[in-house]
Amino acid sequence: MNDVLLSGALDASEKGRIRQDNEAIILPAAEQVFARYGFRGATMQQIADAAALPKANLHYYFGNKQTLYLRVLENILHDWLSPLEAISARADPKTALAEYVGRKITFSFSRPAASKLFANEILQGAQVVHPLLKRDLRQLVAEKAHILDGWIAAGKLRTLDTTHFFFSVWSMTQTYADFDIQIAAVSGEEMTSEAAQTRATAHVLSSVWRICGLE
Amino acid sequence: MNDVLLSGALDASEKGRIRQDNEAIILPAAEQVFARYGFRGATMQQIADAAALPKANLHYYFGNKQTLYLRVLENILHDWLSPLEAISARADPKTALAEYVGRKITFSFSRPAASKLFANEILQGAQVVHPLLKRDLRQLVAEKAHILDGWIAAGKLRTLDTTHFFFSVWSMTQTYADFDIQIAAVSGEEMTSEAAQTRATAHVLSSVWRICGLE
DNA sequence: GTCTATATCTAGATAGAC
DNA sequence: GTCTATCTAGATATAGAC
Numbered sequence A, B: 001m002n003d004v005l006l007s008g009a010l011d012a013s014e015k016g017r018i019r020q021d022n023e024a025i026i027l028p029a030a031e032q033v034f035a036r037y038g039f040r041g042a043t044m045q046q047i048a049d050a051a052a053l054p055k056a057n058l059h060y061y062f063g064n065k066q067t068l069y070l071r072v073l074e075n076i077l078h079d080w081l082s083p084l085e086a087i088s089a090r091a092d093p094k095t096a097l098a099e100y101v102g103r104k105i106t107f108s109f110s111r112p113a114a115s116k117l118f119a120n121e122i123l124q125g126a127q128v129v130h131p132l133l134k135r136d137l138r139q140l141v142a143e144k145a146h147i148l149d150g151w152i153a154a155g156k157l158r159t160l161d162t163t164h165f166f167f168s169v170w171s172m173t174q175t176y177a178d179f180d181i182q183i184a185a186v187s188g189e190e191m192t193s194e195a196a197q198t199r200a201t202a203h204v205l206s207s208v209w210r211i212c213g214l215e
Numbered sequence C: 001g002t003c004t005a006t007a008t009c010t011a012g013a014t015a016g017a018c
Numbered sequence D: 001g002t003c004t005a006t007c008t009a010g011a012t013a014t015a016g017a018c
Helices: A003-007 A012-041 A044-051 A055-062 A065-086 A093-110 A112-123 A130-153 A162-178 A180-187 A194-212 B003-007 B012-041 B044-051 B055-062 B065-086 B093-110 B112-123 B130-153 B162-178 B180-187 B194-211
Strands: none
Touching: A012 A044, A012 A055, A012 A065, A012 A112, A012 B012, A044 A055, A055 A065, A065 A093, A065 A112, A065 A130, A093 A112, A093 A162, A093 A194, A112 A162, A112 B112, A112 B162, A130 A162, A130 B180, A162 A180, A162 A194, A162 B112, A162 B162, A162 B180, A162 B194, A180 B130, A180 B162, A194 B162, A194 B194, B012 B044, B012 B055, B012 B065, B012 B112, B044 B055, B055 B065, B065 B093, B065 B112, B065 B130, B093 B112, B093 B162, B093 B194, B112 B162, B130 B162, B162 B180, B162 B194
8 A cells, every 4th residue: 555645644854755746837937927917916826827837736746826926026136136135335336236237137148037027026015025125235336336436436437316327227138128019019029039138138228338438 | 846866867978977987996906906916816795895886886997808808908008108209319318318218107106006017017917918019029039129229320329238228227217116115125215205216216317327328 | 824715895896776 | 967776797815626
C-alpha cells in the first residue's frame, strides 16, 4: 500500500518542495492576470486557468485573493526599486545615469507585466503600497536627489529639479511597458525586437543626458 | 388631474431636458469610478452611488455597462488629442512646444480622472480604443513627427527620434495625473496648489526644450 | 496535497408598480 | 421618467472525498 498516495501524507521536505514548485507556477500566472485587470478586475478563475490548476488550489496555497496579490506585489517591488542603486555619490554622473536608465528600461522590456501591475496598483489608489511609497521610497528618492544636487553644485550637471527629474525618468522608461500597446499601434512595430529596444533605449538615454546637460 | 405625474408622459423637449440633465450627472460619476477601477473592476452600483441615483436609472439611460463606458471614453478622447493642434509647420518651434506641453500638463492637472481612465484603458489591453490608436492616432503622430523632422532638417532642433519624442512627452506630462498618488507621497506635497503645478510645468517644459536643444 | 461539488455573496440587467 | 424587487450569472471561498 502506498500511504503517501492514499493519505496525502508527505514528509516535511517533500511538502516544502511541492509547495515551492506550485507557488512558482501560480505567482507568475497571477502577475499576468493582475497586471491586465487590476486587483478587482482579476478573477481567481482566470489565474487558475493561466496556471493550469484548479481554482481551489490557489486558495489552498495562498488562502485568499488579497494575500496572493500581496505576494505578487512583494516580488515586484524589489526589482522596481533596485535600479536606483546605480546612483551613488562616488560614481561618474554620465555613467551612473546610463546604468540607471538602462536598468529601468530593461525592466520594462523584460517584465512588462510586473510594471503594469505596479502601474495598476498606483493608478487604482495605491491601497497596498502607499505606506511604502510615503516612507521608504520618499526617503530613497530624497537621498538620490541629494546626490544629484551635489553634482549640480559641483558643476557636473546643469541646474534642474532633481525630485521631478525622477518622476520624468520613471515615466519615460515605464511607458514602454505600461503603454506598450499604444506604442506598438502608433509606431507600427512591436517593441519586442532587439533593434527596436535598442532604439528606444538610445532615445531615452540621450533625452536624459540632454536634460542633465551631459550631451 | 396631473397626467404628467401619473403616467410619466412628458413632451419631447422636456424628456430631452431631463435626459440631458441626468446624463450630465451620471457621466462624470462614471468617469471617476472607471478611472479608479478600470472597466471590469468598476461596478454599476458604485457609479450609481457616486451619481446619487438608483442603479436601474443607469440602465435606463445607457442600456448597459459597456455603452456607458464607451460614452465616457468618447468624451475623453477629444480632449486627450487636441493639444497636438499646437504643433503646426508654420509655428515657432519653441513656442509650439511650450503650448503643447502646457496643454498636456494642464489636462493632467484639471482632469486627472480622465487621464487615469485613458491609462487604464491602454494598460488593460486597449480593447475599445485600439482601432482608433492604430489608425487615427498613428496617422496624426506621423504628421506631427514629420513637422518636427522638418524643423530638425532646418537646423531649428537638435537631432532626435521624433516619434519616440511623443512617447516621452505623453509620459512625462500624464504621469502627474496617472501617478499623482506616488508623486504626492514622494514629493511630500499634493500637486493641487498653483505653485506646485507651476513648478512641475516648468520642469517638464525645460526638459522638453533641452531634449530638443532649445535651451 | 488534489480537486469536485457547493455554499454564499455580489455583479449586471430587467420587470413592473408608481 | 423613477425605483423597488428580483432574475441569473459569475465571483470568492470552503467542504470533504480521494
